Amino acid sequence: MIVRRERPEDTDAIHAVTAAAFRGLPYSLPPAEPGGDPGEAMLVSWLRADPGWIPELSLVALEGDQVVGHVVATRAHLEGRPVLGLGPLSVLPGRQRTGVGSALVHTLLGAADALGEPLVALLGDPGYYGRFGFVPAQPLGIAAPDPAWGDNFQVRTLSRYDGQAGRFEYSEPFNRI
Template structure:
């Protein structure tokens, strides 16, 4: 498996992987259009067209010249300071549980740290993301965009973290879901 930046030829494959990964999953965003793909697949397209898009943080996992996974981090803010919002993380259902998601997470977190980002926030299952150093955001002084998310909203501090606290705000397209 190889992890690399998304290329223009990967867009359709990323959409397909994201749709497949979130189709029928209880926590997935509802389709934007009735009967359409899960909201996460549409969200990736919206994010590409947003000012918060950072190409260096859109990574694909490739096996046998096929996209089998994708992770994305976009510009977010805590108290008006730039941070990253991670998601969605998508892996083809037949490849889930095989290390693809883990490899993508390590790659995107390594890239974020290397490029001087202070913090990454995400909404997800704490039992999965804890292994990457994520902790519930509220005790760390970061307020979730929606307080009902509780411990499912998590943060991971990086080398440039300096005690930043406040309300977390994702890139604008997240508000459309």
């Protein structure tokens, strides 16, 4: 397996991987149209078209020529200061729990740190994301867009983190879901 930046020819495969990864899950976003793909697949398309898109932080996992996973982080803000929002993270169902997601997250965090980003935030399972150093955001003084998210809203501080706190805001496409 190799992890690399997304290329234009990967767009359809990323959509298919994201749709397959979230199809039928109780926490997936509703389809944009009845019977359509889960909302996460549309979210990636919206993010790609948004000014908050950071090409260096849209990564695919490949086995041979097949895209088996994708992760993206886009521009977000913490009290008006630039930070990152991670998501969605998608892995083909048949490749889940085999290290693909871990490789994608580790690579993304390394790339974000190398780009000088201060922190990455996400909404997800603390039992999964804790292994990457994510911690609940609230004890750091970082407020989730929705307080009901509780400890599922997490942050991973990076080398340039300076203790900034306040209300977190994802890029605009997240407001459509």
